[in-house]
Each structure stands twice: as C-alpha cells, then as structure tokens.
Amino acid sequence: MGQRTIIPKNATDRSLFVFMTIGIPFAVLWLGGVILPHYHSEVNGIVVTHVVLATFIFYNVFHNMLLVIRTDASGRKSFLPSVLKPGWRYCAICQINYPPRSYHCHVCDECILKRDHHCKFTGIFVFI
Template sequence: MCHLISELYICITNMVHKIRLRKKLMPRTFADLSALVFMSFAIPGVYWFEVFVVAPTVYSWTLNFLHVIAGTFIVTNIIGNFIGIILVDTSTQGLVLPSQVPPGWHVCANCESTAPPRSRHCPTCNVCILKKEHHCVFTGCCVGHGNHRYFYIFLFYMWGSTLYCSFLNAFFIWPYVGGFNLWAIVRLLLPGVWLLLEPSVSTLYAFLFSINVIGFLFMSVLIYYYTGLILTNTTTHENNSRKGQKYDLGRNHNIKVSLGERWYLTWLFPTVSSPLPYDGLDWSTYSGAKSVRPKTK
C-alpha cells in the first residue's frame, strides 16, 4: 500500500511539473463564482443521494456495494477532471512571445502583444487563451490548450453519471409519487412547481429525478457537439467562422491534439500522463504548412 501511494505521489508530482498551473484561481465575476459554488456542492450532493439513499433502497447489499464502487469511480473522475480544468493555465501569460508578428500570428490590442494562431482574447479572464475553446462559467476559467482534455472527459463522465442516476432513480421514484400513472408523470414534468406547492420529501425526490433527466439531455447535446469539434480539431469560434478546416489532419491526429498522445488512457484517471503534440503556439495544417517560429521549450 505504501508503495502504491508513493507511486501515485510521484505520478502526480511529475504531472504537475510538466503543466503550467494558474496562479489566480478565484473566478472574476459573480456569475462564475455562483456557478462554481453550485457545482462544488451539487456534485458531491448528488453522489451522496444516489449512493446512500437511492441505491440501498432499490438493491440488495451485494448489488448496492457494486453501485458504490461504480459511483465512486465516476465521481472521482468528475471531480478530478473538474479540478484539472481549473488548475491548468491555458493563457499566454508567462510565455516568451516574439516582438514581431510571425506568419499566422496577430496582435492583441487588449494584451498589447503578439498572439499565436488559434488564440483569442477572453474579456472575462482579461488575457489571451491558447487555442481558446470558450470561457466556462462553471469553472470560472477558459477551456483551451492544456485543459481541453479535462473539460471533455469531465463532460463525458457528467453525461455518464446523469444517465446512470436517471436509470437508478427510475426504479426508486415511483413509490414516492404514487406509482406509474398520469398524475405522477405530470409531477415529474413540472417538478419545480410541485416543490413550491407541495413541499415534501417525495416532491423533492421527484424534483431531483427530473433534474437528472434534464441534465442527461443537456449533457447529451454538449457531448455530441464537442465530440464533433474534437474529431475535426476545431474550436467553437473556428467552427462558427469556418476557419478551422485547415487544422483537420485526420481523426486520430485530431484526438491527440486535444486529449494527448495517450488519449486512450485518459479516461481511467485524471492524473494519467498524456503529452500534447503541440505547445499551443505552433500548429500544423492540412496543407503541410507550419508557422516558422521555433517551438518554445
């Protein structure tokens, strides 16, 4: 056991040394802070409800134990990747940037410095972000080069967890809403209304069930959208402006650009090392062209 803990510590230490970490972690806006606080309580809260309330009610001790293991594995990956999104620095701060504008680069008027291809200025973070995907309100930071992997796998496990919870709750909820009937379905379709009109434990359970189903549908849309972007090596801005096609070098390569060389192992645990093929400053294109600036070490 001590050897296992030692190996895990070495793995985490090596990973931290290879990754640029953000120095200021606090969200800059009230909306970001509110969303971050909500997620910080919602994730462990739902885990507790499903593992210690739902599963023991629906399943025997043996099956319940298996659900505890599965639920713990899922929530560990959710929290670990959520933290990864927040910790990794995706900005151009601290990087040595050329004083002149190389081919493919541009000048950021806000930062008053040169900015690499695929980077965009974030008005909330007030800095240029490498291969900026978007500003995530739930983490209070930008998703871009370096933490794209954590964002996508976080989405994947959130999608899986909402599906899993909806499945468990489907067996759990019916006795609390009077069985499977039209009235129960109406209560599940309007959970917020009934929670206000008829506050009770059963109505709260119905509310949580509906939120899980809505969350699953929402996550399904997000995972579909961002999977398409990763497979084509395109960001949201590039997709909207039709400027990302030149970075599409085939699905295998495109996946590595966002998830790293060992993308097939990143699903197992957030601390799995998966080096990215680019430094966020230089990018290859389908035409074979590449910016002439040497790769920053």
C-alpha cells in the same frame, strides 16, 4: 498582482461552481446512501457496479476541474515569438503575438492562448 482564488468572480459562474462542488458530492452520497439501499437489500454485482461508476464520475469531475483551474491559459507568462508567424496575430493591448485559436478576452482583459470560451462551472477558460 493579487492572490488567485478558485472561486469565480461572476455571480453566474459562482453559482454553477457551487453546484459542482456541492451538488455532485450530494448526488453521489444520495445515490449510495438512499437510492441503492432502497432498491437493493444486499450487496451484489449491480450495487458494486453503481458504487464504482459513481466513484469514477466523482473523481473524474473533480480531477478535471482541478486541472482546469490550475492551468494558466493567458499569454502573460508564455515565451511567445517576437516575429509574427504565418497565421498569427498581434494584440496591441497586450503587445504580444498570439497563435491561431487565441484572442484577447475583454472579460479578463488579457490574451488567452488556445482557449475558446469561459467555462461557466469553473469561471475559467477551457479547450473546445
């Protein structure tokens, strides 16, 4: 098994990933370094509120992105039951039983547990 990289394989996913990792920090720096000083010559409550909210959004986006990348959604490492439970299905390709809201992804060629679609910004499957 090869080494896992955080850079998505698909060109569209890769460009959106670059937008997330470069565009959002640039927007936060632009807000703090250009926009706020242009409209506010002194530090007051509005400036502090903008800085706190921009920092919160910046942290929230990257922390959640890291969690999505680090979470393995495939069924290959899960201990799934060998008996087919009600509502579960059997994947003949992966040879595992998988629960509802899971399916065999033909992009990844493996069963993905409790995930619904690929996130275009991370190239990974995400919850809906």
